[in-house]
Amino acid sequence: MKKRAFTLLEVMIVVLIIGILISIAIPQMMTARANSAKKTCQSNLRIFDAVKAQYAMEENKPNETPVVLDDLLPYLRRVPECPLDGTYDLTTVGANSSCSIPEHVHPDG
Numbered sequence: 039m040k041k042r043a044f045t046l047l048e049v050m051i052v053v054l055i056i057g058i059l060i061s062i063a064i065p066q067m068m069t070a071r072a073n074s075a076k077k078t079c080q081s082n083l084r085i086f087d088a089v090k091a092q093y094a095m096e097e098n099k100p101n102e103t104p105v106v107l108d109d110l111l112p113y114l115r116r117v118p119e120c121p122l123d124g125t126y127d128l129t130t131v132g133a134n135s136s137c138s139i140p141e142h143v144h145p146d147g
Contacts, residue, residue, distance in 0.1 A: 081118075083145070089110050
């Protein structure tokens with residue numbers, strides 16, 4: 039009876055192929071993660087801007103009125119957080135909010 043087994047060369051080829059596939063996949067996953075975090079942060083900035091507009095309308099606040107997070111808490115179910123631990127600057131009524139991470143620019147410019 040013959041015993042069937044993999045040779046060392048076959049095992050090494052399989053390990054090499056798996057290594058190549060991993061070396062291709064990991065950078066792609068990192069790029070996808072960064073893009074996802076950026077899109078989430080931009081969505082949060084849009085939420086803050088919409089809530090600031092609602093706050094200004096209900097409280098009769100003119101443009102350029104400074105806004106702090108405590109002003110917006112009654113209008114938020116949860117406080118949006120940057121996925122990469124950036125901090126949000128709410129600025130003023132009528133102005134775009136911003137994130138402290140440079141890559142997370144406001145989608146409207």
